[in-house]
Amino acid sequence: MIVLLLFLMPLLGGLASFFIKEDRTVRSWALLASFITLAFAIVGSMPSTNASSLEFSTPWMGTLNSNFALRLDGMGKILCLLTAIAYPIILISTWKTTYRKPNNFFGLMLLTQAGLMGVFTSMDALVFYFFWELALIPVYFLCSGWGGEKRIQVTFKFFIYTFTGSVLMLIALLYLYFLTPDKSFSIESFYRLAEIKGWNQTLPFWLLFGAFAVKMPIFPFHTWQPDTYEQSPTAVTMVLSGLMVKMGVYGIIRWVLPVVSTAAYSWGDVVSTMAVIGIIYASILAIQQNDLKRLIAYSSIAHVGIMALAIFSETHLALQGVMMQMFNHGINIIGLWIVVELIERQFGTRKLSELGGIAAKAPALTILLVVMALANISLPLTNAFVGEFMMFAGIFGSTLTKYNVVFTVLALLSIILAAVYTLTMIQKVFFGPANERTVNAKDINLGEKLALSILVIMVFAFGVYPQPLLNITDGYAQSIITNSTKVLSQTFTK
Amino acid sequence: MNALIFSAISGVLMMFSGFALKSGKAIRTLAHLLLLATIVATAMELRGIPFFSIKTTGMLQFDHFALLFTLIAAVSTLVFFLLSSKDMEKVGVSYAEYFALIFFVLSGVVIASAFQSLLLLFLGIEIISIPLYILTGSDKRSLKSNEASLKYFLMGAFSTGLMLMGIALIYGATGTFSTALIQASKSGVPVLLSTGMLLLLFSLSFKVSAAPFHFWTPDVYDGAPTVFTSFMATVVKAAGFIAFMRLFSDAFRDIGSEWKLTVAIIVAATLFIGNITAVFQQSVKRMLAYSSIAQAGFMMLAVYSLTAEAKEGLLLYGAAYSLATIGIFAVLIKMKDYTFEGFNGFAKQQPLVAATLVIFLLSLAGIPLTAGFLSKFLMLKATVAAGNMWLAVFAVLMAAVSVYYYFRLLQAMYFKEGRAQAIEVTPAFKVTLIGVAALTIILGVYPNLLLYWLYF
Amino acid sequence: MKNLILLIPLLPFLGFLINGLLRKQLSKGLIGVIGSGTVLTSFLISIYAFLNLDAIGGGKQISGSARIIGNPVIHYFDFINVGSLKIPFAFQVDQLSALFLLIITGVGFLIHVYSTAYMHEEKQEHFGRYFSYLNLFVFSMLLLVMGANYVIMFIGWEGVGLCSYLLIGYWFKNIDYTKAAKKAFVMNRIGDLGFLLAVFWIIAKIGSVNYSDVLTTASLARFSSGDIVGITLLLFLGATGKSAQIPLYTWLPDAMAGPTPVSALIHAATMVTAGIYMIARSNILFTAAPLTLNVIAIIGGATALLAATIALRQNDIKKVLAYSTVSQLGYMFLALGMGAYTAAVFHVMTHAFFKALLFLGSGSVIHAVSGQQDIRYMGGLRKKLPITYFTFLIGCLAIAGIAPLSGFFSKDAILLSAFEHNKVLWAVGLFTAGLTAFYMFRLLFITFNGTFRGTEEQRHHIHESPVAMTMPLLILALLSIAGGWINIPEVFIQGGERLSHFLSPVIAVGESAHIAHSTEWILIGLTSAVSIIAILIAWSLYKKYSDEKETPLTKALVNKWYVDELYDTIIVSPLNKFGGFVNRFIEKGTIDGLVNSVGRLVNYGSRQMRWLQSGQVGNYVLLMVVSMVLFFVLQFFLRK
């Protein structure tokens, strides 16, 4: 039941808020709804809650053998938790930002949340696809309705790009559906597919991977991302980069690795190579950027690349790291966006070249950003370190590929480059003498401080004691690894 | 049978109502009532209550498939009446006759969906086409309308010729016109049969405007009075596909090797030409014409794979496509300026109407939670089941292209600033639009609402 | 005991939190008290722990080289616990770490005290910020040495890097300072890369990162020799980053941008010795990898020499000390390379004393001449700053290795082991010793002898520093004198080399001198002679200051052998150029271009496609007929 509420709450909340015309009211309503969702999410991810309340299934879609099946398992829990935590923070931090037609804005935001929740909990291929799109559509409207001046083209490109990916995914799901013994879309019967061979694996693998790669995005499918992040309103950018990016990673872990394990194994090196190229490529590009949003966008591409690399190393450690990192990356990057939002709102620019010397005027802002930035370069005792450490350790220890050492070394270069661009950003934005733009900067107000402090606390809490999160996801990671090893051994011994 | 007789009689009544009733309102009301009666009659027959028992000597068979489609067609027509029948008055003087012709078309639709003999197929198609020639040309003051109707007529007659040749050759091969017997005739595949079958295929492709026999469509849809374009592009096209489906599943299912390849090529070509050409259009009306070609490509997938699911899908597709297109046209009719720019800032002026339009567009583009998605999905499913992966992939890629032009309209309405042209909409109009939009969504989430009639 | 140990790092952390969060509210005095008080407390606790190592469970030496290996690990909670990999959050307080605890907290405390006076002009909140950073640094450094596995060590490792970044960039208004800070952090990161890779490698092989699992002769068997060499080399790469060895040493001189006490604490006494600690800690691995040891020795020797030469012609007082630090670190690595871990640790200790002393002394000087750092504008300060001069002199003597000051013993031990392993390196070490003596006394003479060459108003308020600054100086001077006596070689008195015995549970006493006492005497004499001669030369050259003449060689020296420029041309600027190229051509041009061109293609196709729709019935029918023909041909003639 809880799992149902998880997406019903934002759905209804969103639909309701379309009809609340008054700005303050609709903001508060959205905030309330997101808090309620958060409550559900917390209850759901408590180890004490009994599994039966985390499942929901009912037949739908008539003659297609599809069930409206939702279940909240380890990975789902952690991601739903992330989504639920992110929303109140986003709403609080953008409280001061004014939007025209606020009712539509917040309605669409909540609908997006509903879609995300659905994606993370759906246990049926068709339902998964439904929510996948349901999460995409409102974002399209948000970006092109409230974005920057080039928003229409950019968002349109983003939409068509991802839509193409997702329809290809649909074909792949159909293809697999016809291979299932019992002709059903349920994930259980998809997991029973692992025995299929050859083309039957390769084709759906690439179709699925294409869709997820566009969403993540993995080099060279990433070009929509910096533009979109740059153009869309920051609140939406937070959703895009903090949560939506995870849809791609999630998709690969849930719908590729266990379903078409053999192909995932035999194409793993190719994908990993793409990921590695992307990591270094994006890091180098990030150094070149002059726009805060673009810089963070590229750094996020690099981080996601590491996740992809870790996924395809298929070790328990790495997978755990990925799930951990999905959560942490969400937290950190949202924090970064909040700072960007504050800076842009106060100084009216995001250009590094036009900023500087804020530290003297706004120490609190500076400190919070520095913390977020340090988390972004995964400094120890910040949450990101745990995830990345485990991922890298897993990649290095992977026995599936001959090139694990090469991959690790090259990917590790990104931590140096990350240090370069992150510190450059801090230096250019906050240090040095103040210019006429920043000379009378004001420090942030309480609400923003609150939002950021919550994040900072989480950054350190999960950086020092990550075990609770790890326990949530442990079972799922274990199951995936055992499953794939079983399949691979079956496939390649004979 | 009920539907056939009712619609025919209603046609006659409307014909005479022209002399009896003077006010357009009265005529309109009568038409609505008659159509309602037809719908009820069809529904009752669907529930197993035929009013007449007429021995059709195996030429017509009103099975659930036929009746359900008849129902869909009739309901779509009703929606069309509710939304646009007022605007028919502007077309020309002979208001009542238009209704009469539409009713006759409807009866043709009934025949085309229930035929068991090539003769009836021929008659049905003709009964559909001839009134359409007239309706296309009904705006006599407009040169475009005249031109369109003549083009339509000449090419239509030409394709009729092809069809007849095909029928003749098939008869020569099998010695019968009954589809069932054609299927049964186990005299191998004489070249006469396959030639005739191909000719039939071509002429039917013409009727449903599948490439490369689609050329008439954009010109005719563009030239015809928009009201009737809306009707032609939806109900009639769907009927054409039902006829197509019935013919090939009843008569040529077993000799698939003879036509699968050709149909596959036709599907691909239709999808390609329809979508690609639509991208460039500046007039929404013409864009919709091309989009109807594109959608035809998708529906043709059902013909390619004659599975039971494809049949369901085709029915659903007919409903979804007709409803959405009729809705969009209903708004378009009221606009002065048919270009995309004409819709700039439309959302500000008519938020509600714009919202419904969005739903229709999403449905046409095949976005989930709309009937459009589900019907496309069933088509793809059938295609993959038929084992043609590449066709499916090509189809979805083209669907992605279609997003381009559907969303252009959406962007114009919502994100582009512009002088929104004022259109007058009655509350009833709005209510109907909302109803249709709701139906689109409901069918998208709970298709059984429609499909279970097929089985019970 | 367990919780007491936990307090050692926790107290400075509390200091960090308090000073950091309440820096606006607290008064400077309070801040200073909190800052130093926390460190003092943990210093006392460390002493307590040091005295009760057995209680903690450290091994102890019985007789000769026979000893008990204890298990001094204190487990707190599981940091990461995934599947087979367990990374506990645990401390290990054995002889080695206890020694370092003393150095860190002790010297740290003195420097905190010193800072209260030195930083007094700072605005209050910045004062608080400074102390919070300092405390945070002590905390991280303590994590580094107390950690019971490589991950905890790495946490501290990066933590100290961060603190050095924050403290170098402490005056953030000055862009150059922040740049220097960035440089330091990035170069450290390069080293950290090696460290991390080593850790991953260990995990892959052993499945654990605990010293107790990795650093045992048993576990050595599970490595192939290649593994060991690889791991140790990677660890050494980490060390070069942190401890400023070739090729990653260039950040340390720039790090002098930070406040002088910081340079004393971080860039002389403690942080930079982390590399030595780490290698000494994993000595078992390194001993098993002779190749690595050779590399370390060579790099160490080279660094020592290179830095010493550069130091000859530096005019910034702190730069001279910085390069001498690099050079001394090179010395320590030389020792490590010889397998003389004890000697290295010994030198770490003595060096901590006298280098901290020298830095604080220089700080006192700078403080006196109101911020002037260039020694060419000093001189004749001996009268004005007697205490500073005296202590500075002691520091110089110590570093020059004049008996019986601490530097003498430690340096002697290193040279001794060098002599018995590799004569060339010994020669290098000897020469470097001479250079060291030379440039240190050059510095001393130019600064304190002769007449003052600064501006008038500088001259006016030259004054001896307050007691809060001189007191630490004196204490450190004392230590610099006596610190060496705890490891007096056997040749002087029976039962010497206490330190190596003390450390023996952690560091095997492999290498007690096998060479005859006679030769040892000769060597000692030689070393002292070299130093004294060097001092005399310096005296003759600099007893009264004159502008030094410019030769190509000296020019190169002044410009630090152009190493920074070299790095810039071969690494930094190519990377930027490449990045710009990628940004312009690959990203925008190629990849995004491809994506967009798909859209353009569709549009173009659409433009062309519409010509089919010519509007002519004739053409339509023609096309239809033609396609019919084609279909028939396909059906009847091609398919068969």
Place this chain on the structure above:
Amino acid sequence: MGITQILFWALSIVSLFSALMVITSKNPVFSVLWLIITFFTISGHYILLNAQFLAVVNIIVYAGAIMVLFLFVIMLMNLSKDTEPQKSKWLKLAGAVAGGCLLLVLVAALRNTEARMTELGTGEIGLIQNLGHVLFTEYVVPFEIASILFLSAMIGAVVIGKRDVPIPVQKETEKIKEMQEEMVGPIL
């Protein structure tokens, strides 16, 4: 080579020739006349095939009614001279070639139908009573349906026939055309 064969060949040649003339003769009126001749020959074929009823109907309906209607229309538009502007040579050629190819393909395909004889001159299904009987037993439904067709055709004629107000000028197509000329650049 019986009399029937000779008749068959003769009729075939005549009908083909007159059909050729239909599509080639410049004057519409001549085309109509040639077409009538073609219909007559076809009726001749019907008789050879014992489809007497159809032969008669063909003459009455086609040659009699329909063609006369055509003739009227042509006269009414007084196109009765060689005024019809000709298509360009190339289009004509293309059309002829395309048609030729179609013929070629069809003949080549149908060449290998199995040979089945239809002897001429016997049988009486073509007689009116047989046809009438079948028409009003089995084919009564289509027969009725045909009436719908006629009704719609009739209404159509009426709708089209009624006079209306004269034509206003069309602006909008022009607008769209020029917009297409300077189509805004691709959004992607």
Place this chain on the structure above:
Amino acid sequence: MDIKYYIFLSVALFVMGIIGVLTRRNAIIIFMCIELMLNAVNLLLVAFSKMHHLAAGVANPNAGSEAQLFVFFIMVVAAAEVSVGLAIIVMLFRNTHSVDVNFLNRLKH
């Protein structure tokens, strides 16, 4: 008489009609060519009806009559088409004073 000859004959007539449609510009002539096509079909149907009648023999005396009825229906439909078609042509002529299909190019692209 071999059925082939009938097939060829009517196919030839049919194609002639098509060629006419392709080559002429006068709407009326085009329409006539279409009528020619229909007649070709009629002829073929009658020939087939005869063929099947003979094939069936005494077993089914009515065999083949359906084809002739089909021809009958074709004529009916043709008549209807003619009435509508000519009406349309006349209407167009009224508006443009031409029946030349080449001038029908307001709608394109």
